[in-house]
Each structure stands twice: as structure tokens, then as C-alpha cells.
Amino acid sequence: MSGFDDDFTPQPERLRHALECLLNEPSELPLTQPWPHDFPEDGRSGDAIIDLLAPKVLGQAVKLGSPIAMAHMDPPTPWLAWAMTQWNARLNQNVLHPATSPVAREIESKVISWLAPSFGMTGGFMTGGATLSNLNALWAAREARGIKRVIASSAAHVSIAKAANILGLPMVKVPVHRTGAMDSSALPRDLSDAALVLTAGTTGTGAIDPLMVDTRAAWIHVDAAWAGPLIFTHYAERLEGIKRADSVAVSAHKLLFQPKDAALVFFRDSEQSLAAISADGAYLADANVGVQGSRGAVAIPLFATLLAWGRRGLKARLEHCMAASESLAAWIAGQRELELLAEPVSGVVVWRIKKDDRSPKQLSFALPETMASQVDIDGETWIRQVAANPLVDVHQVITVIESELERRR
Ligand SMILES: Cc1ncc(COP(=O)(O)O)c(C=O)c1O
Secondary structure, three states: OOOOOHHHOOOHHHHHHHHHHHHOOHHHOOOOOOOOOOOOOOOOOHHHHHHHHHHHHHOOOOOOOOOOOOOOOOOOOOHHHHHHHHHHHHHOOOOOOHHHOHHHHHHHHHHHHHHHHHHOOOEEEEEOOHHHHHHHHHHHHHHHHOOOEEEEEOOOOHHHHHHHHHHOOOEEEEOEOOOOOEOHHHOOOOOOOEEEEEEEOOOOOOOEOOOOOOOOOOEEEEEOOOOHHHHHOOOHHHHOOHHHOOEEEEEOOOOOOOOOOOEEEEEOOHHHHHHHOEEOOOOOOOOEEOOOOOOOOOHHHHHHHHHHHHHHHHHHHHHHHHHHHHHHHHHHHOOOOEEEOOOOOOOEEEEEEOOOOOOHHHHHHHOOOOOOEEEEEOOEEEEEEEOOOOOOOHHHHHHHHHHHHHHHO
8 A cells, every 4th residue: 555545634525425414314314235244354435334334323323412312411412512523533632642732732721720610629631431530539539648448328320439449449338318319427437548429410310419518538529420510500509518529520421511531530639639640651751640541632522612602501501401300300299190209409300100000110111212211229210310401302201201101091
């Protein structure tokens, strides 16, 4: 092969074709070709691959922006982030290397400096997901404060247990109230050798642990992967106490509406914390901070989104999602046959059919997969709906639930 390979150069017509597939109502694309089984000996043209993949990759994907999509914590993403993600794919900058990603690094620092102060933090960095943000935070806690154990509620995300395991630290689980919030009266008395992990928005029920809890923990980490962005809304008081933390994790690919893989980890004393989890290597011009080595420029779509929306636009979208969860919860609370677990505090609505001979599992299975998921609470199955979708139409959601209830009567 010569030094010229036009697969690495701009192909405007082909890119336009790929974009048209993206913009078409993807479910209308016909499945025209058999799906490949083996790694082919010879390839095909990029155009042919677009036509092969579009019906399946685009057409058969779950539509997170559908008016009834409420199943998971995964939001639809704004078009500007689609554009920036394409730019990123072409440039392929590696935030690890200052020489090859000067703008990406500058933009990441800017985004961090915009967001960290709202959580009472002085700095941090972006990661590939909140699992990695939590691991980085607890790693810093171990290195900087010598913590010997991790204390978290039994409703904490599994990434906390994974981080404790990786760091070789025992984990103590504190019981929760029925809502999923930590029962702080059950906390061990002496936390002077521990990292206390408080969750702001549990995965199962969206509960917020008591962030103002009086403790002398060696380190407090708030896993605000889900509810963190509410700090920018009129619900901010629900996160009161978050500024007392030593570190905070926030997902950008949840309530900051970003494409995966994007999350943030912030530190109150970022100088000390970043130094504690930095490594120098022979080929590195700058220290490698955190668990990941090479990292993509996920700050660029986030930067563009924050610029396009401003504080007001972000607040409006988040409050719209919260209002959707409140209307749904109010409707459920008003139905004789249904039982609401609790008023939603961070957009997660958990409910079930009042106990009778039929289990709520049956209803959940009959609801569209995009609309609801399930959560196990004290061994019982509840239905969970999550307001991560600014395009949700609660009336449509209610209509679907009503017709399912009708079918069961
Ligand atoms: C509270 C909480 N923490 C951490 C995570 C892990 O985030 P990620 O999937 O981005 O690694 C999640 C994911 O749902 C979560 O809900």
C-alpha cells in the first residue's frame, strides 16, 4: 500500500450519506442485507458498510428521546454534542499528552473550573464514567489520608464496592431506610480511619443520603453521579452539605446530557488530591493523573453544550425532567390500584401495583422496555421510572400504564 490511503481523508459525500442516515427516522430504514458472521478476508466500501449498519445500529437501537423513554438513567443527547463527538473522532486527541491535545486540555480545565465551585471543590478532571470517578476519589482518599476502610450505604452503587475491592480496603455497609436513603443513626461511631461515601441520587430509587450527617470521617466522598447536576436548579437545597465533601463524582452522561463515556471527579483540595494519584512515566511529558491513561476529549461536547445552554438552559432542562417525575408520581399516588414508594427526590419514580394475586413483575414486563425498569427493594420487585429525558411526555406514559392496567382488569 502506498503512503496515500483515502480512508483517512475527508469524504464529504460519504459523510453526508452517514449523516442522512442519522437524520432519517432510523426505524424506517429497511434491513436490506444479511448480517455478517465472520471477520471478512476482503473488505467492502465504506458506503456499503453504512448501508449495512444503519438499519441495525440506528434502526434497532432503543430511542432514549422517545416521548415514553423513562427506563434508565441514560438521557438523549443534544445535536451539538453529536457534532462535537464527530470532531473528536476525527482529531482523536489524547488528553494524556499535552503536546497533542493543547486545546482539549484547556477546554477540560475550563469546564472543571466552571463546575467544581458549585460543589465546593477546587478542581478535578474528567473520566470515562462515574465508576472511574468513584475509584479515583477513593484512591486519593487512601493515598492522601491513609483511609483503612470504606463505609457506604447498602444502596450505594456497586462501583463503590468495586473500588474498595481494587484498593484492598474492606467495605462496611450501612442500612438504609425504605426510601433507599442511608440510615445515618446506624453509622459506626468512629470514622477516623474511614472514607464515608454518601450517595446523592441512588441508582435504585434516586434517594439522597443525609449529606449534613455529623461525622469525623477521615474523608467524605459524595457519589453524585445521578443527582449532582441538581445543584444548578431550584432543587439545589436537596444537596445541602455536598460542599463539606473531600471529593464528589458526577456523571456527565447522565443529567448533563452528554454522550458516553463522560463523567467528572472533583476534589476539595485538588492540589493535594491530584498529586496523590499522579504517576510519572518515561514517555510522559506531564504526570498522568488518575486511573486512566489515554483519554478522549469528552470535555469538548460538554463545553459546547454548557455554552449553548448557559446556566439557565441547563436549569430549565433539569427542572423539566424533575417536573415530569413529579407529575408521574402525583398521578400514581392518586390511583387506587397503585402504590408509590415515596415522593421522588431526584427524578426517580418507584411504584408498584398494590399487593394482590398478581405480581408487579407482570405489569413491568408488559410495559415497553424503554418506559420502565425494575428495582428490588427488600426482596420485592418495584417498577422504576427515571426522568432523564427532556423530551418525555408524561401524558403518553400515563396512557400506556392506564391501558396496561385496563388490560389486567
Ligand atoms: C449512583 C451511581 N454511582 C455510580 C454509577 C456508575 O456510573 P457509570 O455507569 O457512569 O460508571 C452509577 C450508574 O448508574 C450510579 O447510579
